[in-house]
Amino acid sequence: MADILDWTGADTQKLNMDTYEDKADEMAARLREETGAGKLPFLTMPYVAELKEQLAEIKEFLKTFDHMLLLGIGGSALGARALQQAFFPQQDQPGHTGPSLWIADNVDAYALEAYLAKLPPENTVVVTVSKSGGTIETVGQYFILKEWMQRHLGDGWSEHMLLVTDEKQGFLRGEANKFNIQTLPVPDNLGGRYSVLSAVGLIPALFLGMDIDALLAGALEIATPLTDPGLTGEELSKHSSFQLATWGAALMDKGFE
Numbered sequence: 001m002a003d004i005l006d007w008t009g010a011d012t013q014k015l016n017m018d019t020y021e022d023k024a025d026e027m028a029a030r031l032r033e034e035t036g037a038g039k040l041p042f043l044t045m046p047y048v049a050e051l052k053e054q055l056a057e058i059k060e061f062l063k064t065f066d067h068m069l070l071l072g073i074g075g076s077a078l079g080a081r082a083l084q085q086a087f088f089p090q091q092d093q094p095g096h097t098g099p100s101l102w103i104a105d106n107v108d109a110y111a112l113e114a115y116l117a118k119l120p121p122e123n124t125v126v127v128t129v130s131k132s133g134g135t136i137e138t139v140g141q142y143f144i145l146k147e148w149m150q151r152h153l154g155d156g157w158s159e160h161m162l163l164v165t166d167e168k169q170g171f172l173r174g175e176a177n178k179f180n181i182q183t184l185p186v187p188d189n190l191g192g193r194y195s196v197l198s199a200v201g202l203i204p205a206l207f208l209g210m211d212i213d214a215l216l217a218g219a220l221e222i223a224t225p226l227t228d229p230g231l232t233g234e235e236l237s238k239h240s241s242f243q244l245a246t247w248g249a250a251l252m253d254k255g256f257e
Contacts, residue, residue, distance in 0.1 A: 005240045005243065005244070010247060012247065014254075015247070015250035015251065015253075015254060016250055016253065017246045017247065017249075017250045019250075019253075020245070020246035020249050020250065021237055021246055024233035024234070024236045024237040024242065025232075025233030026233075027233070027236060027242070028231045028232055028233045028235070028236040029233075031043075031226055031227075031231055031236070032229060032230075032231055035226070035227045036229060038189065039189060040227075041187050041188070041189050041190045041194075042190060042191075042194035042195070042197070043223045043226055043227050044223075044227050045197065045216075045219070045220065045223065046187075047187045047198065048216055048220070051184075051198065051199060051202070052212075052213070052216070054184050054199070055184075055199070055202060055203070055206055055212060058162070058182065058184075058203070058206075059206060061182070062125065062203075062206060062207045065099070065123055065124060065125040065160075065207070066099060066100065066120070066123040066124070067099070067100050067101075067102065067119055067120070067123055067124040067125070068099070068100070068101050068102065068124070068125050068126075068127055068204060068207045069102045069103075069104060069115060069119060069124055069125070069126045069127070069145070070101065070102065070103045070104065070105075070127045070129065070204060071104050071126065071127065071128045071129065071138050071141040071142060071145065072103075072104075072105060072127075072128070072129035072130065072135075072138055072200075073105050073106065073135065073137050073138060074105075074192050074193070075191065075192025075193040075194070075195055075196075075200070076105075076129035076130060076131070076135075076138070076164075076192050076195070076200060077103050077105035077129070078105075078193070078196075079195060079196025079197075079200060079201035080101065080103060080196070080200070080201050080204040080205070081103055081105075082196065082201075083196065083201055083204065083205050083208075083210065083215075084101050084204065084208060087205070087208075087210050088101075088208045088209075088210065091208075098208075098209070099207055099208055099209065101204050101207065101208055102115055102119070104141055106137070107137050107140060107141065112141065112144065116144075116145075116148055121148065121149055121152040121153055121160065122152070122153065124160060125160050125161070125162060125207075126145045126149065126160060126161050126162070127161075127162045127163075127164065127203055127204070128141070128142045128145075128161070128162070128163050128164070128165075128172060129164040129165070129186075129200055130164075130165050130170070130172055131165065131166060131186040131190075131192060131195075132165075132166060132170050133165040133166050133169065133170020133171045133172035133173050133174075134170050134171045134172075139171055139172070142172070142175075145161075146161070149161065158179045158180060158181050161179075161181045161182070162181070162182050162183070162184070162203065163175065163176050163181050163182070163183040163184075164183065164184050164185075164186060164199050164200055164203065165183060165185070165186060166185065166186060167185040167186075184199035184203065185199065186198060186199065186200060197215065197216060197219050202215070202216075222240070222241065225239060226239065226241065
């Protein structure tokens, strides 16, 4: 069964969407320009083939753990949380016995101490996510978890760590090189809020057993028309993403924010 966009209850007849629909030609031209210049990697996803290979290499490694503790803030954590709640909701229900993803997305000492008190270090992998490799809140958490792992696991602590960061620079890249910690890169020009279909979101998805190939295939099916060098305003106006955007903008004009 094909996915459909159900507009029942959207009250489109009460909204002035024409203002935005009339901009379809302008928006199509901008998409052609920016995708052609490599500015929108969350749409073109040029990194997908290499990422699939990298994820395949760590799949068995991730299966050796029962718990994943993700350190990251903002876009470094929200994508993983959205995927878990959408496609692995059983974790949030009573009696769950499968893999468990825990997300430390702030510097609340009480919450972090609770994780350290209850998680078994021998069955836990810590994934630290920072595109720059120097996000102060995340690096601060990393130091705490590094010391916790060293205290409990000794010389084997780094085998329970995974870093997602810049491929060449930053503090976390230095840690990876110094302690031989496994890493996966955050693609260039990919902002955190758009990073869910990179290693940032797909490592937790893979850990939870999601079909990441299907996720990527579905995303590409939607995104590919938007990256067509010949995209026209008429074609864009029929695309579900444009229709949702114009609806959302029209709602904001009505005071629904």
